[in-house]
Each structure stands twice: as C-alpha cells, then as structure tokens.
Amino acid sequence: MNKDLVNISASPHIRDKSSTTAIMGDVIIALIPAAIMGIINFGFDAYLLIMVCMVSCVAFEALSEYWFKKKLTVKDLSAAVTGLLLALNLPPTLPIWMAILGCAFAIIVVKQLFGGLGQNFMNPALAARCFLVMSFAGRMTSFVYDGVTTATPLTILKNGGKAPSILSMFLGNEAGTIGETSAAALLIGALYLLIKKVISLRIPFYYIFTFSICIFLYAIMSKHMELSDAGLYLTRHLFGGGLMLGAFFMATDYVTSPITASGKVIFGIILGLLTFVLRIYGGSAEGVSYAIIISNLLVPLIEMVTKPKSFGEGYDEKPLSENLGFIGGRENIPGNENIGMPEGLTAEEAEEWIRNKKLQDKAERSEKKKNSLAYIIISICIIGLFAGLLLGAVYDLTKKPIAETADKNKQESFTKIFPEADSYVENKEINISDANDKAEDIYAAKADIDEIWDAKSSDGNTAGHIIIITSHEGYGGDIQMAVAVGNDGVITGISVLKISETAGLGMEAKDDPSFLKQYIGKNVKNYVVTKNPAGSDEEITAISGATITSNAVTKAVNKALNYANETWGGAK
Structure with a gap:
C-alpha cells in the first residue's frame, strides 16, 4: 500500500474552513444595515449606546476571563456580537449605566459563569434585555421618536388605536428599540446571512409561518375581520416589534438552538406559538424576547426527542x-x-x-x-x-x-x-367588604375599595375623605388611585398610586395632569368617557389611543364617588 495516499487523523473527518471569528464577523456585517437605520432614526444617542454596549461586552469578557484564569477569547468577536444585539434591543433614550449593567449581566452571568461561548443555556443578549425590562420597566418601555414620547406601532395596534402605515413600519420610521424598527434593513442582513450560509432558513421559516397562521386566524375569528383587513393586521405584526430581528439573528444562535433538522422545525413552531400567545394575551405588545429565551430552555428536551439513531441501530x-x-x-x-x-x-x-x-x-x-x-x-x-x-x-x-x-x-x-386637611387618619371602623358592596355603580366597575381615610382639619373635624381604590380593568394591569372627596360630594383631587400602563399612552393618566383635572371640582354623580372634547361636566375626554385606561380610571372614580355620596351625602 502507498502510505502517501493514506491520511490518518482523529475525528471529525469532515471539516469546514469557517471559524468562530469569521461567522461572528458575518453576523456583525449583517446587522450593520439595522444599526445604520437606528442611528438615522434616533440620532447620536443610538450611536453612543451601540458603541458603549459593544465595548462594554468585550471589556467584561476580557476581565471575567482574566479573573477566572481562562484563555482570552475576545478576538472571536462573540462578545462584540452580544453587545451589538443588546444595543439593538434597547430604547435609544436608555441611560448609559443601565446599558452597561445589562452588558455585565449578559457576559458575566449568562455566558462566562456557565463556561463561556458554547456553554450558555440561553441567548445572552436577550437574557440581558429581559433582565433590564424586569429591573427598569419604565425606562425600557419608554420610547421617543422625533423628540416626542410615544408608543410603538404594536402597542398602538393592541390598544385599538390607528396603527402607522405598513410602508412606514417596513422602512422603520417609527418608535421602538434601536434595531427593531426597520424590517427592510433586517431583511437585507438576513439575506446576507443566508447567502453566506451562516444560518439556514429552517428556524426563521417555521417561526414566522407558525406565528402568521396564528395571527391570521385570530384576526378572522376573534376580531371578525375581512380577509384583506386580516392580511393588513398580520403584516403590521410581521413588520412591527422585534420579530424579524429575533427570527433571523437570535433564534438561529448556534449555541442555544437545536442542531437536529427536525429539532429546528419543532423549535421554530414553539417560537411562533409562544410569540403569538405573549403578544395577544400577554401584558406587553411584544413577545419575541421571552419566547426565545423560554424556547432556549427547551432545547435539551427537543434534542433528546429528535436525536437521530446511531449508525446501524435498528438494523x-x-x-x-x-x-x-x-x-x-x-x-x-x-x-x-x-x-x-x-x-x-x-x-x-x-x-x-x-x-x-x-x-x-x-x-x-x-x-x-x-x-x-x-x-x-x-x-x-x-x-x-x-x-x-x-x-x-x-x-x-x-x-x-x-x-x-x-x-x-x-x-x-x-x-x-386634599391640601385643606392637617392630618389623615385611616378609618378602620368601616368594613371594606361592605363598602365595596354598597358602592356598586351602574357601570359595574371591576374595582375594589382598599382603604378609607378621614381628612381632619386643625380643629379635629372631618373635612372630607380619601378613598383608595384599585381598578382591575387597566390595559397593563391594576391601577390604584387615591380619590379625595369633600363633604359636599365634590372631588378635590385624584392621585395615581400604582400604574403599569403603556408609556406615551395609558401612562398619561398619571403623567398628564390635564386628564385627572377633568374630575375635580364638579358636582357630578357619574362620569362618562368620550373620545370627543367634553361637552358637559359629566363627560371625560379619553386619553388619545388609551380608551381602555381612560374607562378603567373613570369607572373606579365613579365607584369611589358613589360610595362617598351614599355614605356621607353630597352630589344628588
């Protein structure tokens, strides 16, 4: 035998010239269009946040590997990719220190503590985004576009408001995170990755296909839309939010997605179903981030089920x-x-x-x-x-x-x-359960009276009352308010104590004083919400794009006011 013709080596025997550095470099190149569009839309703040996140992730990786006495791997560009992906998932107005904290969580906690690249159990960038959302919900859900605080297209759509045009959403001239707004830029980057064969179409296809089927059927069956309207509703969901960014750039992550062909299909279907459920039935208009990290946790089980048979097994x-x-x-x-x-x-x-x-x-x-x-x-x-x-x-x-x-x-x-009072004493003699039964109003408000306080004047007399009431009909959750009512049954003031509505929409119930002022100083038994300018004392002009929140607040105020009138007299 000619020994020169035999090449003896250890497995694997099938090799590829691709390297981690080359693959990560391709991902960075593919994300450049989305990053450029983000900078064009949001200005220098977006550029600064992108640079800070990329540098911070590289620095935290180098420091943690030095601390853990591990080989320095920052040259593989994986940390830079994590930083870029995290930045593209952040609102451009987020404080720099919060972004740096997110980078530390992504690299040190999610990546390095589990062994570094290849050992992390979920996508580090998305894990950091979810960490920041849970820690700083207000700042992470506050979006500014053209200098105006506003809601994202998906939030407007979920609130029943007039959604932006599809062309505007496709190009990215809307509020949102830095990298999610332009579907066009993301699709250009995705096409580059597909041509370079960095990713396959299997996960994104089954993800988007499953999500599309669910949204389309929901629009027809639940919202009773015509086929054309359902198609427009679906298109807005496809171009809005982080679906394109998540489907092509994060769900396809080599480490946190299945390696088997059938496993990729199952993974994509689960992603589509979870995103649909979280978007439609969850408290937020978005659902991609949580859908992906939840599915990341299921990858070991998916691979166990879809593991191919060993060679010769079953022969x-x-x-x-x-x-x-x-x-x-x-x-x-x-x-x-x-x-x-x-x-x-x-x-x-x-x-x-x-x-x-x-x-x-x-x-x-x-x-x-x-x-x-x-x-x-x-x-x-x-x-x-x-x-x-x-x-x-x-x-x-x-x-x-x-x-x-x-x-x-x-x-x-x-x-x-209630500035006229000198002190405030909780009235614990009143049975709260009886108070709720007594205060039922004609609108059947889903609200509960929590506490009742007496506003005392300097001579010890009761000048009025403060009723703390919680509405369970808010768009983003419960809304708790303190409603101050004078002895004459007139509301002297309202303060929102707890609220988790959408920034730029429902949060205006707390942030915009002109809304709450509509209830004050009027001798009215029940208020009604109108989308038009108020024409009488009973009418309350709804917050633009937040009718649900406006109704929730008004019904709770009516219940508190009715209790005050029934108990202490007042408006008739």
Whole structure:
C-alpha cells in the first residue's frame, strides 16, 4: 500500500474552513444595515449606546476571563456580537449605566459563569434585555421618536388605536428599540446571512409561518375581520416589534438552538406559538424576547426527542446461521466474549439468545432515556424551588422598607389632593367588604375599595375623605388611585398610586395632569368617557389611543364617588 495516499487523523473527518471569528464577523456585517437605520432614526444617542454596549461586552469578557484564569477569547468577536444585539434591543433614550449593567449581566452571568461561548443555556443578549425590562420597566418601555414620547406601532395596534402605515413600519420610521424598527434593513442582513450560509432558513421559516397562521386566524375569528383587513393586521405584526430581528439573528444562535433538522422545525413552531400567545394575551405588545429565551430552555428536551439513531441501530440482522455460514443450523457455536454468549449453543439457540439480548438492550436504553428525562425534570423543579425560596427570602427582607416607603408616598399624595386637611387618619371602623358592596355603580366597575381615610382639619373635624381604590380593568394591569372627596360630594383631587400602563399612552393618566383635572371640582354623580372634547361636566375626554385606561380610571372614580355620596351625602 502507498502510505502517501493514506491520511490518518482523529475525528471529525469532515471539516469546514469557517471559524468562530469569521461567522461572528458575518453576523456583525449583517446587522450593520439595522444599526445604520437606528442611528438615522434616533440620532447620536443610538450611536453612543451601540458603541458603549459593544465595548462594554468585550471589556467584561476580557476581565471575567482574566479573573477566572481562562484563555482570552475576545478576538472571536462573540462578545462584540452580544453587545451589538443588546444595543439593538434597547430604547435609544436608555441611560448609559443601565446599558452597561445589562452588558455585565449578559457576559458575566449568562455566558462566562456557565463556561463561556458554547456553554450558555440561553441567548445572552436577550437574557440581558429581559433582565433590564424586569429591573427598569419604565425606562425600557419608554420610547421617543422625533423628540416626542410615544408608543410603538404594536402597542398602538393592541390598544385599538390607528396603527402607522405598513410602508412606514417596513422602512422603520417609527418608535421602538434601536434595531427593531426597520424590517427592510433586517431583511437585507438576513439575506446576507443566508447567502453566506451562516444560518439556514429552517428556524426563521417555521417561526414566522407558525406565528402568521396564528395571527391570521385570530384576526378572522376573534376580531371578525375581512380577509384583506386580516392580511393588513398580520403584516403590521410581521413588520412591527422585534420579530424579524429575533427570527433571523437570535433564534438561529448556534449555541442555544437545536442542531437536529427536525429539532429546528419543532423549535421554530414553539417560537411562533409562544410569540403569538405573549403578544395577544400577554401584558406587553411584544413577545419575541421571552419566547426565545423560554424556547432556549427547551432545547435539551427537543434534542433528546429528535436525536437521530446511531449508525446501524435498528438494523434487522440476518439469521445467525446465515451470517456464519452454517448449514442446517446444527453445529455448536463457540462462545463470544464481546457479547457474553454462552459456549456450546446450537445455531437456533444462539439466534434465540441474540434476540433476547437485543430486547434486553433495547429495554435498558429505553429505561436510561426515561431516567435521563426524569433527571432533567427533577433538576428543573429543584432549581425552581431554590429560586423561589431565594426570592421569598429577599421579599421578606425588603417587605417592611417597601411598605414604609409606600406609606410615605401615600401620605405625600394626600397632601396634594386634599391640601385643606392637617392630618389623615385611616378609618378602620368601616368594613371594606361592605363598602365595596354598597358602592356598586351602574357601570359595574371591576374595582375594589382598599382603604378609607378621614381628612381632619386643625380643629379635629372631618373635612372630607380619601378613598383608595384599585381598578382591575387597566390595559397593563391594576391601577390604584387615591380619590379625595369633600363633604359636599365634590372631588378635590385624584392621585395615581400604582400604574403599569403603556408609556406615551395609558401612562398619561398619571403623567398628564390635564386628564385627572377633568374630575375635580364638579358636582357630578357619574362620569362618562368620550373620545370627543367634553361637552358637559359629566363627560371625560379619553386619553388619545388609551380608551381602555381612560374607562378603567373613570369607572373606579365613579365607584369611589358613589360610595362617598351614599355614605356621607353630597352630589344628588
């Protein structure tokens, strides 16, 4: 044999010239159009945030690897990609220090503590974005476009407002995070990755296809739209929010997505379903980030189910006598040390022994698979229990100072809405359950009276009352208010204590004083909401694009006012 023709090497025997650095470089190039559009739309703030995030992620990776005494890997550009992706998922007005904190969480907590590149269990950039949303919800959901605080197109669409034009959403001339607004720029980058074969179309296709089917059917069945209107509704959902950014640039992450072909299909379908549920039935108009990181956690189970068979597994062997060339099957077979076959068996006995051995091996493999699945499930439960206990302990430690701060803020709000009083005393003689039953109004408000306070004058007399009431009909959750009512049944002031509505829309109930002023100083029994300018004392002009919030506040005010009138007299 000619030894020069033989190349002896360890596996893998199929190699590719691609490197981590080259792949990450291609991802950065593909994201440049979206980054440029973000800078054009939002100006220098977007550019600064992009630079800060990329530099911070590289710096945190270098520092953490030095601290953990690991090989320096910043040259592979993975940290730079994480920083760029995180920046494109942030609002341009986010304070720099918050962005740096997100970079630290992405690199140190999600990536390096789990072993570095290839070991992280979820996408670091998206994990950091979700961390920032949970920590600084107000700043992460506040969007400014052309110097005006406004809502994103998806939020307007979910609130029932007039959505922007499809062309505007496609090009990206709308409010949103730095990199999500321009579907055109994202599709250009996605096309580059597909041409370079950095990603395959399998995950994005099944993701977008599943999501599209769900949204289209929802529009027809739940919103009773015509086919053309349902198509426009679907298109706005496709071009709005982070769907394109998530589908092509983050769901396809090599580390946190399945490696099997069928696993990619399942992964894409799960992403589509989760995004639909979170967008339509969740509290936020967006759902891509949480859909992806939840699906990242399911990848080990998906790969376990879709793992291909080993070479030769399940092969139906020929009869042993035929394999060994026996004639008549009467000769004895020597013992086989590799499989533990007893000596002195005839061909028929050997075949029977092998059949039983194969069944036994199959049963053992099945049992191992069950045990492995059970181990994963038990591990997840233990981790969840530990996390729950830790959160419970933290809550127990912070419960008292939080309550004290809330009480202080409440007292300060009382002085603003009932300044004539010198002191405020909670009336604990009133049964709150009875108060709620007594205060039912004609609008059947889904609101509960929480507390009732007496506003005392300097001579000790009661000058009026403050009713703390919580509406359960807010768009983003409960809205708690303090409604101050004088002895004459006239509202002297309203203060919003808790609210989580959409920035630029429902949050105007707290941020825009002109809305709450509409209820003050009028001798009215019940207020009604109108989208037109108010024509009478009873009419309240709704917040533009936030009719749900306006109705929630008005119904709660009516219930508080009705209780005051029924209990202490007043407006008739």
